[in-house]
Amino acid sequence: MEKPNKENFIREITPLSDKDCFYIADRHKEGFTYPMHSHNEFELNFVEHAPGVRRIVGDSSEIIGDYDLVLIANPDLEHVWEQHNCTSQNIREITIQFVPTFINGLIDKNQFSSIHKMLxxxxxxxxxxxxxxxxxYSLIDKLPEMKGFYAVVNFLTLLYELSLFTEQARTLSSSSFARIEVHSDSRRVQKVQNYINKHYREEIRLEQLANMVGMTEVSFSRFFKLRTGKNLSDYIIDLRLGHATRLLVDSTMNIAEICYECGFNNLSNFNRIFKKKKNCSPKEFRDNYRKKRTVI
Structure with missing residues (x-):
């Protein structure tokens, strides 16, 4: 496989110092101009009164409404909010960046278990x-004005309150694009996921996976969907597409090469599935993504 091409990759250096728990920027503005980027710090980003803005996190691209609240806990996950069709003149953006080390001593404690799962x-x-x-909302709104100890207490309170909505929070980037290993609570599902992760370039049969965990095909299909929220074919397609989008972004391989490298055995079928899932062709995805990655 071709090595990733990291040209035009923006690595933001944030104002967060070693002596700070977190950094907050409260901005009132008329538009978004900062390009695609990533940074070492985790980020909670709140956007208000900006309908029509396009939010890109990894290989997820969505148009937001009046309110948007996103948490990114991956230093390698690119993201950007771009103006797109937004005409608002009264946008508010509150960005909170923090390093996980300031709660590392607490994150494994029972009282922080919901925050741990959210992160x-x-x-x-x-x-x-x-x-x-x-x-x-009131916690987010007032936090930029707070200082010292009480700011930390209220930030932890904010994280806890948000963690109560972890199940309802919607995952954005695919795991394969974000380079995240998926770990299931079920040993049988984990065994299957590990196999798929290693063999996604090859043909994978339902019968083969069912035999691997000692189940009938029907029972395994139901069990897998119950545990992962996806049927097997959708799970494999999404994983392959995640790898494909990562190669479209980071490599100079042509689209046909990427198609076969990621386990699709038919170029026209790859293009059709890609457009259905991403609302654009592989070429459009690559072109649009690279336009947003500019050297600072």
Missing amino acids: EKAQNGICFPIDAIMKT
């Missing part, structure tokens, strides 16, 4: 539902 899920980037935003 694990946020490795792919997660978008919170409107109920979570309304529940925590």
Whole structure:
């Protein structure tokens, strides 16, 4: 496989110092101009009054409404909010960047278990539902004005309140694009996932996986969907597409090469599935993504 091409990859250096728990930027603006980027710090980003803005996190691309709240807990996951069709003149963006080390001593404690689960899920980037935003709006709104100890206490409170919505929070980037290993609570599902991760370039048969865990095909299909939320074919397709989008972004391989490298055995079928899932062709995805990655 061709090595990733990291040209035009922006690595943001944030203002967060070693002596700070987190950094907050509260901006009132008319537009988004910062390009695609990533950074070592985790990020909670709140956007208000910006309908029509396009939010890109990994290989996820969505148009946001009046409120948007996203948590990214992966230093290698590119993201950007771009103006797109937004005409608002009164946008507010509150960005909170923090390093996991400031809660590392607490994250394994029982009282922080829900925050731990939320941060694990946020490795792919997660978008919170409107109920979570309304529940925590006053905390987000007032946090930029707070200083010292009480700012830390309120930030931890914010993380905890959001963690109560982890199940409802929607995962954004695919795991294969974000380079995240998926770990299931079920040993049987984990065994199958590990096999798929290693052999996604090859033909994978339902019968083969069912035999691997000692189940009938029908029972395994139901069991797998119950545990993962996806049927087997969709799971494999999404994993292959994640690898494909990563290669479209990071390599100079042509689209046919990427198609076969990621386990699709028919170029026209690859293009059709890609467009259905991503609302654009592989070429459009590559071109649009690279336009947003500019050297600073």
